[in-house]
Amino acid sequence: MKDEKVVDQENSTRAVSIAHAHTDSGTDILSEAIGSVRIGHARACRVRGAGSWGIRFPAFAGSGFHILLRGSAWLITANGRPRALKAGDVVLSPFGAERGLSHAPCLLQNLPRVVPHDPGPAEVEILCGAYWLDHGEVHPFLRALPEVIAVSADHGRTSQLGALTNLLAVDMSDTRPGSRAARAALLDLLLTHVLRQWLEQNRDVERREIDDxxxxxxxxxxxxxxxxxxxxxxxxxxxxxxxxxxxxxxxxxxxxxxxxxxxxxxxxxxxxxxxxxxxxxxxxxxxxxxxxxxxxxxxxxxxxxxxxxxxxxxxxxxxxxxxxx
Known part of the structure:
Protein backbone atom coordinates (compact mmCIF):
# COMPACT_ATOMS: atom_id res chain seq x y z
CA MET A 1 0.00 0.00 0.00
CA LYS A 2 1.34 3.43 -0.91
CA ASP A 3 2.20 5.93 1.78
CA GLU A 4 -0.44 8.62 2.36
CA LYS A 5 1.98 11.40 1.37
CA VAL A 6 2.84 9.63 -1.87
CA VAL A 7 -0.84 9.20 -2.76
CA ASP A 8 -1.62 12.84 -1.95
CA GLN A 9 1.38 13.97 -4.02
CA GLU A 10 0.26 11.88 -6.99
CA ASN A 11 -3.29 13.20 -6.70
CA SER A 12 -2.03 16.79 -6.37
CA THR A 13 0.18 16.37 -9.44
CA ARG A 14 -2.73 14.99 -11.47
CA ALA A 15 -5.14 17.71 -10.34
CA VAL A 16 -2.67 20.52 -11.06
CA SER A 17 -1.93 18.95 -14.45
CA ILE A 18 -5.63 18.87 -15.34
CA ALA A 19 -6.09 22.45 -14.13
CA HIS A 20 -3.23 23.75 -16.27
CA ALA A 21 -4.26 21.72 -19.31
CA HIS A 22 -7.74 23.25 -19.12
CA THR A 23 -6.27 26.72 -18.56
CA ASP A 24 -4.12 26.29 -21.66
CA SER A 25 -7.26 25.28 -23.54
CA GLY A 26 -9.02 28.49 -22.50
CA THR A 27 -11.35 26.70 -20.08
CA ASP A 28 -12.13 27.91 -16.56
CA ILE A 29 -11.70 24.58 -14.76
CA LEU A 30 -13.09 25.80 -11.43
CA SER A 31 -16.26 27.16 -12.99
CA GLU A 32 -16.66 23.94 -14.95
CA ALA A 33 -16.11 21.73 -11.89
CA ILE A 34 -18.39 23.76 -9.62
CA GLY A 35 -21.00 23.97 -12.36
CA SER A 36 -21.01 20.17 -12.49
CA VAL A 37 -21.82 19.79 -8.79
CA ARG A 38 -24.30 22.67 -8.81
CA ILE A 39 -26.86 20.41 -10.46
CA GLY A 40 -27.07 18.52 -7.17
CA HIS A 41 -28.90 19.37 -3.95
CA ALA A 42 -27.22 21.97 -1.75
CA ARG A 43 -27.51 21.12 1.96
CA ALA A 44 -25.95 22.42 5.15
CA CYS A 45 -26.20 21.83 8.88
CA ARG A 46 -24.47 22.66 12.18
CA VAL A 47 -22.66 20.15 14.38
CA ARG A 48 -22.08 21.05 18.04
CA GLY A 49 -20.07 19.04 20.50
CA ALA A 50 -18.60 19.09 24.00
CA GLY A 51 -16.43 16.69 25.93
CA SER A 52 -15.95 13.40 24.09
CA TRP A 53 -17.64 13.60 20.70
CA GLY A 54 -17.20 12.34 17.15
CA ILE A 55 -19.06 11.74 13.90
CA ARG A 56 -18.39 9.71 10.76
CA PHE A 57 -19.63 10.95 7.40
CA PRO A 58 -20.29 8.12 4.90
CA ALA A 59 -19.06 8.31 1.32
CA PHE A 60 -21.50 9.93 -1.12
CA ALA A 61 -21.67 11.19 -4.69
CA GLY A 62 -20.88 14.88 -4.56
CA SER A 63 -18.64 17.40 -2.82
CA GLY A 64 -18.79 18.35 0.86
CA PHE A 65 -17.09 20.65 3.31
CA HIS A 66 -16.71 21.32 7.02
CA ILE A 67 -15.93 24.72 8.57
CA LEU A 68 -14.64 24.78 12.12
CA LEU A 69 -16.38 27.86 13.52
CA ARG A 70 -15.30 27.46 17.13
CA GLY A 71 -13.00 25.24 19.18
CA SER A 72 -10.64 22.55 17.88
CA ALA A 73 -11.11 19.13 16.28
CA TRP A 74 -9.35 16.30 14.48
CA LEU A 75 -10.00 15.32 10.87
CA ILE A 76 -10.11 11.53 10.55
CA THR A 77 -9.77 9.64 7.24
CA ALA A 78 -9.70 5.95 6.36
CA ASN A 79 -6.03 5.77 5.37
CA GLY A 80 -4.32 8.96 6.50
CA ARG A 81 -3.07 10.22 9.82
CA PRO A 82 -5.44 12.36 11.93
CA ARG A 83 -5.03 16.09 11.23
CA ALA A 84 -5.46 18.76 13.89
CA LEU A 85 -7.92 21.53 12.98
CA LYS A 86 -8.39 24.95 14.53
CA ALA A 87 -11.12 27.57 14.32
CA GLY A 88 -11.29 29.01 10.82
CA ASP A 89 -10.04 25.89 9.05
CA VAL A 90 -12.09 24.58 6.12
CA VAL A 91 -12.07 20.93 5.07
CA LEU A 92 -13.19 20.03 1.55
CA SER A 93 -14.13 16.52 0.46
CA PRO A 94 -13.94 17.00 -3.34
CA PHE A 95 -15.62 13.73 -4.34
CA GLY A 96 -17.41 12.71 -1.15
CA ALA A 97 -14.87 10.30 0.36
CA GLU A 98 -15.70 8.87 3.80
CA ARG A 99 -14.21 10.96 6.62
CA GLY A 100 -14.85 11.90 10.22
CA LEU A 101 -14.43 14.59 12.86
CA SER A 102 -13.59 13.97 16.48
CA HIS A 103 -12.45 15.57 19.72
CA ALA A 104 -9.29 13.40 19.65
CA PRO A 105 -7.28 11.21 17.22
CA CYS A 106 -8.96 7.84 16.61
CA LEU A 107 -9.81 5.27 13.94
CA LEU A 108 -12.49 6.20 11.44
CA GLN A 109 -14.42 2.96 11.96
CA ASN A 110 -14.73 3.75 15.68
CA LEU A 111 -16.69 6.94 15.07
CA PRO A 112 -20.51 6.89 15.17
CA ARG A 113 -22.65 8.09 12.28
CA VAL A 114 -24.98 9.95 14.62
CA VAL A 115 -24.69 13.73 14.81
CA PRO A 116 -23.63 14.61 18.38
CA HIS A 117 -26.33 16.39 20.35
CA ASP A 118 -25.47 18.15 23.58
CA PRO A 119 -28.09 20.60 24.92
CA GLY A 120 -25.47 22.21 27.13
CA PRO A 121 -22.81 24.78 26.18
CA ALA A 122 -20.86 23.68 23.09
CA GLU A 123 -17.08 23.63 23.06
CA VAL A 124 -16.97 22.99 19.32
CA GLU A 125 -19.18 24.24 16.50
CA ILE A 126 -18.83 23.03 12.92
CA LEU A 127 -20.72 24.08 9.81
CA CYS A 128 -21.14 21.18 7.37
CA GLY A 129 -22.42 21.42 3.83
CA ALA A 130 -22.54 19.44 0.61
CA TYR A 131 -23.75 19.20 -2.93
CA TRP A 132 -25.41 15.79 -3.29
CA LEU A 133 -25.52 14.41 -6.83
CA ASP A 134 -28.52 12.15 -7.25
CA HIS A 135 -27.40 11.34 -10.80
CA GLY A 136 -24.24 11.64 -12.87
CA GLU A 137 -20.70 11.65 -11.49
CA VAL A 138 -18.23 14.01 -9.88
CA HIS A 139 -16.14 16.10 -12.29
CA PRO A 140 -12.73 14.58 -13.27
CA PHE A 141 -10.84 17.54 -11.77
CA LEU A 142 -12.50 17.02 -8.39
CA ARG A 143 -11.89 13.26 -8.52
CA ALA A 144 -8.20 13.92 -9.23
CA LEU A 145 -7.79 15.86 -5.97
CA PRO A 146 -6.76 14.28 -2.65
CA GLU A 147 -9.72 12.73 -0.80
CA VAL A 148 -9.70 15.60 1.70
CA ILE A 149 -8.24 19.11 1.50
CA ALA A 150 -7.75 21.33 4.55
CA VAL A 151 -7.11 25.05 4.13
CA SER A 152 -6.88 27.81 6.68
CA ALA A 153 -8.43 31.26 6.62
CA ASP A 154 -5.06 32.44 7.96
CA HIS A 155 -3.50 31.85 4.53
CA GLY A 156 -3.57 35.02 2.46
CA ARG A 157 -7.29 35.26 1.72
CA THR A 158 -8.35 35.71 5.34
CA SER A 159 -10.90 38.45 4.68
CA GLN A 160 -12.52 36.65 1.71
CA LEU A 161 -12.73 33.10 3.09
CA GLY A 162 -13.51 34.35 6.59
CA ALA A 163 -16.28 36.61 5.31
CA LEU A 164 -17.83 33.76 3.34
CA THR A 165 -17.84 31.40 6.31
CA ASN A 166 -19.44 34.10 8.47
CA LEU A 167 -22.13 34.78 5.85
CA LEU A 168 -22.88 31.07 5.47
CA ALA A 169 -23.10 30.63 9.24
CA VAL A 170 -25.60 33.49 9.46
CA ASP A 171 -27.56 32.23 6.46
CA MET A 172 -28.09 28.86 8.14
CA SER A 173 -30.65 30.41 10.46
CA ASP A 174 -32.26 32.60 7.78
CA THR A 175 -35.79 31.54 6.80
CA ARG A 176 -36.68 34.57 4.68
CA PRO A 177 -37.67 34.21 1.00
CA GLY A 178 -34.64 33.57 -1.19
CA SER A 179 -32.62 31.85 1.53
CA ARG A 180 -32.20 28.63 -0.49
CA ALA A 181 -30.88 30.49 -3.52
CA ALA A 182 -28.57 32.55 -1.30
CA ARG A 183 -27.24 29.42 0.40
CA ALA A 184 -26.46 27.75 -2.92
CA ALA A 185 -24.63 30.88 -4.10
CA LEU A 186 -22.58 31.00 -0.89
CA LEU A 187 -21.68 27.32 -1.29
CA ASP A 188 -20.49 28.06 -4.83
CA LEU A 189 -18.29 30.90 -3.60
CA LEU A 190 -16.92 28.87 -0.72
CA LEU A 191 -15.95 25.96 -2.98
CA THR A 192 -14.38 28.40 -5.44
CA HIS A 193 -12.21 30.09 -2.82
CA VAL A 194 -11.13 26.82 -1.20
CA LEU A 195 -10.09 25.37 -4.56
CA ARG A 196 -8.34 28.59 -5.57
CA GLN A 197 -6.41 28.60 -2.33
CA TRP A 198 -5.45 24.95 -2.75
CA LEU A 199 -4.22 25.57 -6.31
CA GLU A 200 -2.18 28.54 -5.12
CA GLN A 201 -0.60 26.48 -2.35
CA ASN A 202 0.19 23.69 -4.82
CA ARG A 203 1.31 25.79 -7.78
CA ASP A 204 4.85 24.43 -7.45
CA VAL A 205 3.75 20.78 -7.64
CA GLU A 206 5.58 19.00 -10.42
CA ARG A 207 3.52 19.08 -13.60
CA ARG A 208 4.86 16.21 -15.68
CA GLU A 209 1.94 16.00 -18.11
CA ILE A 210 0.89 19.56 -18.85
CA ASP A 211 3.44 20.37 -21.56
CA ASP A 212 1.11 18.97 -24.19
Missing amino acids: PAIAVALREIHTSPDKPWTVQQLGETVGMSRTAFTKRFTALVGKPPMTYLTSWRLSYGARLLRETKAPLASIARQVGYSTEFAFGAAFRREYGISPGRFRDRTQRDNPVAVNV
Whole structure:
Protein backbone atom coordinates (compact mmCIF):
# COMPACT_ATOMS: atom_id res chain seq x y z
CA MET A 1 0.00 0.00 0.00
CA LYS A 2 1.34 3.43 -0.91
CA ASP A 3 2.20 5.93 1.78
CA GLU A 4 -0.44 8.62 2.36
CA LYS A 5 1.98 11.40 1.37
CA VAL A 6 2.84 9.63 -1.87
CA VAL A 7 -0.84 9.20 -2.76
CA ASP A 8 -1.62 12.84 -1.95
CA GLN A 9 1.38 13.97 -4.02
CA GLU A 10 0.26 11.88 -6.99
CA ASN A 11 -3.29 13.20 -6.70
CA SER A 12 -2.03 16.79 -6.37
CA THR A 13 0.18 16.37 -9.44
CA ARG A 14 -2.73 14.99 -11.47
CA ALA A 15 -5.14 17.71 -10.34
CA VAL A 16 -2.67 20.52 -11.06
CA SER A 17 -1.93 18.95 -14.45
CA ILE A 18 -5.63 18.87 -15.34
CA ALA A 19 -6.09 22.45 -14.13
CA HIS A 20 -3.23 23.75 -16.27
CA ALA A 21 -4.26 21.72 -19.31
CA HIS A 22 -7.74 23.25 -19.12
CA THR A 23 -6.27 26.72 -18.56
CA ASP A 24 -4.12 26.29 -21.66
CA SER A 25 -7.26 25.28 -23.54
CA GLY A 26 -9.02 28.49 -22.50
CA THR A 27 -11.35 26.70 -20.08
CA ASP A 28 -12.13 27.91 -16.56
CA ILE A 29 -11.70 24.58 -14.76
CA LEU A 30 -13.09 25.80 -11.43
CA SER A 31 -16.26 27.16 -12.99
CA GLU A 32 -16.66 23.94 -14.95
CA ALA A 33 -16.11 21.73 -11.89
CA ILE A 34 -18.39 23.76 -9.62
CA GLY A 35 -21.00 23.97 -12.36
CA SER A 36 -21.01 20.17 -12.49
CA VAL A 37 -21.82 19.79 -8.79
CA ARG A 38 -24.30 22.67 -8.81
CA ILE A 39 -26.86 20.41 -10.46
CA GLY A 40 -27.07 18.52 -7.17
CA HIS A 41 -28.90 19.37 -3.95
CA ALA A 42 -27.22 21.97 -1.75
CA ARG A 43 -27.51 21.12 1.96
CA ALA A 44 -25.95 22.42 5.15
CA CYS A 45 -26.20 21.83 8.88
CA ARG A 46 -24.47 22.66 12.18
CA VAL A 47 -22.66 20.15 14.38
CA ARG A 48 -22.08 21.05 18.04
CA GLY A 49 -20.07 19.04 20.50
CA ALA A 50 -18.60 19.09 24.00
CA GLY A 51 -16.43 16.69 25.93
CA SER A 52 -15.95 13.40 24.09
CA TRP A 53 -17.64 13.60 20.70
CA GLY A 54 -17.20 12.34 17.15
CA ILE A 55 -19.06 11.74 13.90
CA ARG A 56 -18.39 9.71 10.76
CA PHE A 57 -19.63 10.95 7.40
CA PRO A 58 -20.29 8.12 4.90
CA ALA A 59 -19.06 8.31 1.32
CA PHE A 60 -21.50 9.93 -1.12
CA ALA A 61 -21.67 11.19 -4.69
CA GLY A 62 -20.88 14.88 -4.56
CA SER A 63 -18.64 17.40 -2.82
CA GLY A 64 -18.79 18.35 0.86
CA PHE A 65 -17.09 20.65 3.31
CA HIS A 66 -16.71 21.32 7.02
CA ILE A 67 -15.93 24.72 8.57
CA LEU A 68 -14.64 24.78 12.12
CA LEU A 69 -16.38 27.86 13.52
CA ARG A 70 -15.30 27.46 17.13
CA GLY A 71 -13.00 25.24 19.18
CA SER A 72 -10.64 22.55 17.88
CA ALA A 73 -11.11 19.13 16.28
CA TRP A 74 -9.35 16.30 14.48
CA LEU A 75 -10.00 15.32 10.87
CA ILE A 76 -10.11 11.53 10.55
CA THR A 77 -9.77 9.64 7.24
CA ALA A 78 -9.70 5.95 6.36
CA ASN A 79 -6.03 5.77 5.37
CA GLY A 80 -4.32 8.96 6.50
CA ARG A 81 -3.07 10.22 9.82
CA PRO A 82 -5.44 12.36 11.93
CA ARG A 83 -5.03 16.09 11.23
CA ALA A 84 -5.46 18.76 13.89
CA LEU A 85 -7.92 21.53 12.98
CA LYS A 86 -8.39 24.95 14.53
CA ALA A 87 -11.12 27.57 14.32
CA GLY A 88 -11.29 29.01 10.82
CA ASP A 89 -10.04 25.89 9.05
CA VAL A 90 -12.09 24.58 6.12
CA VAL A 91 -12.07 20.93 5.07
CA LEU A 92 -13.19 20.03 1.55
CA SER A 93 -14.13 16.52 0.46
CA PRO A 94 -13.94 17.00 -3.34
CA PHE A 95 -15.62 13.73 -4.34
CA GLY A 96 -17.41 12.71 -1.15
CA ALA A 97 -14.87 10.30 0.36
CA GLU A 98 -15.70 8.87 3.80
CA ARG A 99 -14.21 10.96 6.62
CA GLY A 100 -14.85 11.90 10.22
CA LEU A 101 -14.43 14.59 12.86
CA SER A 102 -13.59 13.97 16.48
CA HIS A 103 -12.45 15.57 19.72
CA ALA A 104 -9.29 13.40 19.65
CA PRO A 105 -7.28 11.21 17.22
CA CYS A 106 -8.96 7.84 16.61
CA LEU A 107 -9.81 5.27 13.94
CA LEU A 108 -12.49 6.20 11.44
CA GLN A 109 -14.42 2.96 11.96
CA ASN A 110 -14.73 3.75 15.68
CA LEU A 111 -16.69 6.94 15.07
CA PRO A 112 -20.51 6.89 15.17
CA ARG A 113 -22.65 8.09 12.28
CA VAL A 114 -24.98 9.95 14.62
CA VAL A 115 -24.69 13.73 14.81
CA PRO A 116 -23.63 14.61 18.38
CA HIS A 117 -26.33 16.39 20.35
CA ASP A 118 -25.47 18.15 23.58
CA PRO A 119 -28.09 20.60 24.92
CA GLY A 120 -25.47 22.21 27.13
CA PRO A 121 -22.81 24.78 26.18
CA ALA A 122 -20.86 23.68 23.09
CA GLU A 123 -17.08 23.63 23.06
CA VAL A 124 -16.97 22.99 19.32
CA GLU A 125 -19.18 24.24 16.50
CA ILE A 126 -18.83 23.03 12.92
CA LEU A 127 -20.72 24.08 9.81
CA CYS A 128 -21.14 21.18 7.37
CA GLY A 129 -22.42 21.42 3.83
CA ALA A 130 -22.54 19.44 0.61
CA TYR A 131 -23.75 19.20 -2.93
CA TRP A 132 -25.41 15.79 -3.29
CA LEU A 133 -25.52 14.41 -6.83
CA ASP A 134 -28.52 12.15 -7.25
CA HIS A 135 -27.40 11.34 -10.80
CA GLY A 136 -24.24 11.64 -12.87
CA GLU A 137 -20.70 11.65 -11.49
CA VAL A 138 -18.23 14.01 -9.88
CA HIS A 139 -16.14 16.10 -12.29
CA PRO A 140 -12.73 14.58 -13.27
CA PHE A 141 -10.84 17.54 -11.77
CA LEU A 142 -12.50 17.02 -8.39
CA ARG A 143 -11.89 13.26 -8.52
CA ALA A 144 -8.20 13.92 -9.23
CA LEU A 145 -7.79 15.86 -5.97
CA PRO A 146 -6.76 14.28 -2.65
CA GLU A 147 -9.72 12.73 -0.80
CA VAL A 148 -9.70 15.60 1.70
CA ILE A 149 -8.24 19.11 1.50
CA ALA A 150 -7.75 21.33 4.55
CA VAL A 151 -7.11 25.05 4.13
CA SER A 152 -6.88 27.81 6.68
CA ALA A 153 -8.43 31.26 6.62
CA ASP A 154 -5.06 32.44 7.96
CA HIS A 155 -3.50 31.85 4.53
CA GLY A 156 -3.57 35.02 2.46
CA ARG A 157 -7.29 35.26 1.72
CA THR A 158 -8.35 35.71 5.34
CA SER A 159 -10.90 38.45 4.68
CA GLN A 160 -12.52 36.65 1.71
CA LEU A 161 -12.73 33.10 3.09
CA GLY A 162 -13.51 34.35 6.59
CA ALA A 163 -16.28 36.61 5.31
CA LEU A 164 -17.83 33.76 3.34
CA THR A 165 -17.84 31.40 6.31
CA ASN A 166 -19.44 34.10 8.47
CA LEU A 167 -22.13 34.78 5.85
CA LEU A 168 -22.88 31.07 5.47
CA ALA A 169 -23.10 30.63 9.24
CA VAL A 170 -25.60 33.49 9.46
CA ASP A 171 -27.56 32.23 6.46
CA MET A 172 -28.09 28.86 8.14
CA SER A 173 -30.65 30.41 10.46
CA ASP A 174 -32.26 32.60 7.78
CA THR A 175 -35.79 31.54 6.80
CA ARG A 176 -36.68 34.57 4.68
CA PRO A 177 -37.67 34.21 1.00
CA GLY A 178 -34.64 33.57 -1.19
CA SER A 179 -32.62 31.85 1.53
CA ARG A 180 -32.20 28.63 -0.49
CA ALA A 181 -30.88 30.49 -3.52
CA ALA A 182 -28.57 32.55 -1.30
CA ARG A 183 -27.24 29.42 0.40
CA ALA A 184 -26.46 27.75 -2.92
CA ALA A 185 -24.63 30.88 -4.10
CA LEU A 186 -22.58 31.00 -0.89
CA LEU A 187 -21.68 27.32 -1.29
CA ASP A 188 -20.49 28.06 -4.83
CA LEU A 189 -18.29 30.90 -3.60
CA LEU A 190 -16.92 28.87 -0.72
CA LEU A 191 -15.95 25.96 -2.98
CA THR A 192 -14.38 28.40 -5.44
CA HIS A 193 -12.21 30.09 -2.82
CA VAL A 194 -11.13 26.82 -1.20
CA LEU A 195 -10.09 25.37 -4.56
CA ARG A 196 -8.34 28.59 -5.57
CA GLN A 197 -6.41 28.60 -2.33
CA TRP A 198 -5.45 24.95 -2.75
CA LEU A 199 -4.22 25.57 -6.31
CA GLU A 200 -2.18 28.54 -5.12
CA GLN A 201 -0.60 26.48 -2.35
CA ASN A 202 0.19 23.69 -4.82
CA ARG A 203 1.31 25.79 -7.78
CA ASP A 204 4.85 24.43 -7.45
CA VAL A 205 3.75 20.78 -7.64
CA GLU A 206 5.58 19.00 -10.42
CA ARG A 207 3.52 19.08 -13.60
CA ARG A 208 4.86 16.21 -15.68
CA GLU A 209 1.94 16.00 -18.11
CA ILE A 210 0.89 19.56 -18.85
CA ASP A 211 3.44 20.37 -21.56
CA ASP A 212 1.11 18.97 -24.19
CA PRO A 213 -0.44 21.74 -26.27
CA ALA A 214 -2.18 19.17 -28.47
CA ILE A 215 -4.40 17.99 -25.62
CA ALA A 216 -5.08 21.61 -24.63
CA VAL A 217 -6.27 22.30 -28.19
CA ALA A 218 -8.46 19.17 -28.17
CA LEU A 219 -10.07 20.23 -24.89
CA ARG A 220 -10.73 23.70 -26.28
CA GLU A 221 -12.41 22.19 -29.35
CA ILE A 222 -14.61 19.95 -27.21
CA HIS A 223 -15.57 22.71 -24.79
CA THR A 224 -16.25 25.44 -27.34
CA SER A 225 -17.87 23.26 -30.01
CA PRO A 226 -19.70 20.36 -28.33
CA ASP A 227 -22.30 20.55 -31.10
CA LYS A 228 -19.85 19.28 -33.73
CA PRO A 229 -20.10 15.55 -34.66
CA TRP A 230 -16.65 14.77 -33.27
CA THR A 231 -14.93 11.40 -33.64
CA VAL A 232 -11.61 10.34 -32.13
CA GLN A 233 -10.13 10.39 -35.64
CA GLN A 234 -11.30 13.99 -36.22
CA LEU A 235 -10.01 15.21 -32.86
CA GLY A 236 -6.67 13.53 -33.47
CA GLU A 237 -6.38 15.05 -36.94
CA THR A 238 -7.26 18.48 -35.53
CA VAL A 239 -4.17 18.37 -33.30
CA GLY A 240 -1.94 16.52 -35.78
CA MET A 241 -1.85 13.15 -34.03
CA SER A 242 -2.80 9.62 -34.94
CA ARG A 243 -5.94 8.16 -33.41
CA THR A 244 -3.96 5.75 -31.20
CA ALA A 245 -1.40 8.29 -29.96
CA PHE A 246 -4.08 10.90 -29.30
CA THR A 247 -6.28 8.50 -27.34
CA LYS A 248 -3.33 7.39 -25.20
CA ARG A 249 -2.19 10.93 -24.37
CA PHE A 250 -5.69 12.28 -23.79
CA THR A 251 -6.63 9.43 -21.46
CA ALA A 252 -3.40 9.74 -19.46
CA LEU A 253 -3.91 13.45 -18.84
CA VAL A 254 -7.67 13.83 -18.54
CA GLY A 255 -8.45 10.47 -16.93
CA LYS A 256 -11.02 9.40 -19.52
CA PRO A 257 -10.90 8.34 -23.20
CA PRO A 258 -11.77 11.18 -25.61
CA MET A 259 -15.29 10.05 -26.53
CA THR A 260 -16.18 9.23 -22.93
CA TYR A 261 -15.05 12.71 -21.91
CA LEU A 262 -16.92 14.28 -24.84
CA THR A 263 -20.16 12.54 -23.87
CA SER A 264 -19.73 13.47 -20.22
CA TRP A 265 -19.05 17.11 -21.13
CA ARG A 266 -22.04 17.30 -23.47
CA LEU A 267 -24.43 15.87 -20.90
CA SER A 268 -22.98 17.91 -18.03
CA TYR A 269 -23.35 21.05 -20.16
CA GLY A 270 -26.86 19.97 -21.06
CA ALA A 271 -27.73 19.47 -17.40
CA ARG A 272 -26.50 22.97 -16.60
CA LEU A 273 -28.61 24.42 -19.42
CA LEU A 274 -31.64 22.50 -18.16
CA ARG A 275 -31.13 23.81 -14.66
CA GLU A 276 -30.13 27.40 -15.43
CA THR A 277 -32.22 28.26 -18.50
CA LYS A 278 -35.69 27.78 -19.95
CA ALA A 279 -34.45 26.91 -23.43
CA PRO A 280 -36.55 24.23 -25.21
CA LEU A 281 -35.23 20.67 -24.98
CA ALA A 282 -34.75 20.50 -28.75
CA SER A 283 -32.60 23.63 -28.65
CA ILE A 284 -30.48 22.27 -25.79
CA ALA A 285 -30.08 18.96 -27.65
CA ARG A 286 -28.64 20.78 -30.69
CA GLN A 287 -26.35 22.94 -28.54
CA VAL A 288 -24.74 19.89 -26.94
CA GLY A 289 -24.30 17.84 -30.09
CA TYR A 290 -27.41 15.66 -30.42
CA SER A 291 -29.38 15.68 -33.64
CA THR A 292 -32.74 15.14 -31.97
CA GLU A 293 -34.43 15.69 -28.64
CA PHE A 294 -35.02 11.92 -28.48
CA ALA A 295 -31.31 11.11 -28.88
CA PHE A 296 -30.39 13.64 -26.20
CA GLY A 297 -33.07 12.29 -23.87
CA ALA A 298 -31.88 8.69 -24.27
CA ALA A 299 -28.24 9.62 -23.56
CA PHE A 300 -29.28 11.83 -20.64
CA ARG A 301 -31.30 9.03 -19.04
CA ARG A 302 -28.35 6.63 -19.36
CA GLU A 303 -26.07 9.14 -17.60
CA TYR A 304 -28.41 10.63 -15.00
CA GLY A 305 -31.11 8.00 -14.62
CA ILE A 306 -33.87 10.52 -15.23
CA SER A 307 -35.44 12.21 -18.26
CA PRO A 308 -34.31 15.78 -19.13
CA GLY A 309 -37.81 17.13 -18.46
CA ARG A 310 -38.08 15.58 -15.00
CA PHE A 311 -34.53 16.65 -14.20
CA ARG A 312 -35.36 20.26 -15.11
CA ASP A 313 -38.56 20.25 -13.05
CA ARG A 314 -36.80 18.82 -10.00
CA THR A 315 -33.68 20.97 -10.05
CA GLN A 316 -35.53 24.21 -10.74
CA ARG A 317 -37.97 23.38 -7.94
CA ASP A 318 -35.20 22.58 -5.46
CA ASN A 319 -32.79 25.33 -6.62
CA PRO A 320 -34.90 28.12 -8.17
CA VAL A 321 -32.27 30.03 -10.13
CA ALA A 322 -33.30 29.46 -13.76
CA VAL A 323 -33.37 32.49 -16.05
CA ASN A 324 -35.03 33.26 -19.36
CA VAL A 325 -32.81 33.11 -22.44
